[in-house]
Amino acid sequence: xEQKTFQDYYPEDVSHCYxxxxxxxxxxxxxxxxxxxxxxxIFNPKPYHTATKGYVYGGLIASLIDCHGxxxxxxxxxxxxxxxxxxxxxxxxxxxxxxxxxxxxTPIGTPLEIRGKTEEITDRKVVVTETVSAKxxxxxxxxxxxxxxxxxxx
Amino acid sequence: xEQKTFQDYYPEDVSHCYxxxxxxxxxxxxxxxxxxxxxxxIFNPKPYHTATKGYVYGGLIASLIDCHGxxxxxxxxxxxxxxxxxxxxxxxxxxxxxxxxxxxxTPIGTPLEIRGKTEEITDRKVVVTETVSAKxxxxxxxxxxxxxxxxxxx
Numbered sequence: 001x002e003q004k005t006f007q008d009y010y011p012e013d014v015s016h017c018y019x020x021x022x023x024x025x026x027x028x029x030x031x032x033x034x035x036x037x038x039x040x041x042i043f044n045p046k047p048y049h050t051a052t053k054g055y056v057y058g059g060l061i062a063s064l065i066d067c068h069g070x071x072x073x074x075x076x077x078x079x080x081x082x083x084x085x086x087x088x089x090x091x092x093x094x095x096x097x098x099x100x101x102x103x104x105x106t107p108i109g110t111p112l113e114i115r116g117k118t119e120e121i122t123d124r125k126v127v128v129t130e131t132v133s134a135k136x137x138x139x140x141x142x143x144x145x146x147x148x149x150x151x152x153x154x
Numbered sequence: 155x156e157q158k159t160f161q162d163y164y165p166e167d168v169s170h171c172y173x174x175x176x177x178x179x180x181x182x183x184x185x186x187x188x189x190x191x192x193x194x195x196i197f198n199p200k201p202y203h204t205a206t207k208g209y210v211y212g213g214l215i216a217s218l219i220d221c222h223g224x225x226x227x228x229x230x231x232x233x234x235x236x237x238x239x240x241x242x243x244x245x246x247x248x249x250x251x252x253x254x255x256x257x258x259x260t261p262i263g264t265p266l267e268i269r270g271k272t273e274e275i276t277d278r279k280v281v282v283t284e285t286v287s288a289k290x291x292x293x294x295x296x297x298x299x300x301x302x303x304x305x306x307x308x
Contacts (some may be wrong), residue, residue: 011205013207016204016206017204017205017206018202018203018204018205018209018211018213018214019211019212020158021204024202024204025202026200026202027202028213045241046180048172048178048179048181049172049247050170050171050172050174050175050178050181051171052167052168052170052171052307053167053170055170055307056171057171057217058173058183058215058217058220058248058249058252059172059173059214059217059220059221060172060213060217062209062213062216062217062220062254063212063213063214063216063250064213065217066212066213067213093211094205094212094256094259095254096255096256097211097253097254097255097256098252098253098254098256099252099253099254100214100216100240100249100251100252100253101250101251102248102249102250102251102252105248105304105307109280115199129260130158133195135253149206150259152258153206153209
């Protein structure tokens with residue numbers, strides 16, 4: 001059985017994010033999974049997602065870290081509460097802060113692997129650290145501080 | 155006479171960035187200008203650049219801060235050297251680190267104003283702080299540490 005992605009569980013009204021909404025036809029449609037205690041996503045940049053020739057544009061890397069981070073936060077909070085991701089109330093997160101260190105140019109034309117780790121989890125906040133790798137080499141590191149989405153955004 | 159944008163001065167081989175390259179047909183084509191000692195860019199998100207309904211996707215805000223930051227870094231370094239932006243050698247920057255604090259949800263459907271300030275400038279590094287505002291209200295703050303592009307990327 002194919003594992004469902006975190007984003008498959010997002011209710012329809014929060015499935016239009018350009019980064020990770022499965023219902024945003026123009027978007028990146030990032031898909032995140034558990035892998036043991038860590039999470040991961042694989043993303044194939046389009047040929048036009050360039051910075052300079054041959055390298056991936058930093059804003060895309062920021063987007064991958066951002067959306068995989070909030071996805072990881074959501075999955076981690078459900079896990080903490082001992083609930084499945086399709087149960088109510090819905091736990092969706094927004095980014096309070098995002099930090100990225102670009103360690104080396106990220107080559108384009110190869111799948112990128114984004115891996116996330118939950119560093120801290122409280123009642124309404126999750127801190128996720130991430131790496132973005134190409135061909136097994138870490139090209140960027142990121143940190144997302146995610147907070148539960150305000151009710152007026154849900 | 156219309157003011158040229160920083161990006162208009164980028165040589166052709168570094169004008170394909172998805173965020174700010176004037177030759178990237180698929181990209182955001184961010185355009186940055188001087189306004190006294192500060193810099194600014196105005197960007198109109200597309201209707202599909204959503205996070206949740208009515209709000210701008212954080213990855214786009216990260217992209218605006220990133221590319222306006224490296225553009226500001228470039229312009230500031232030329233200014234420091236007392237040179238016009240179309241003179242050689244070319245001064246193009248890459249992002250070493252990017253930090254964003256999302257202060258409040260950013261409404262979609264209105265132009266965003268990105269403003270940049272050079273906080274620090276050395277021989278090869280420029281630190282730029284930025285704000286992203288909608289309808290006169292600051293929705294996000296950012297900081298870009300930009301370093302001169304390695305010669306093998308130019």
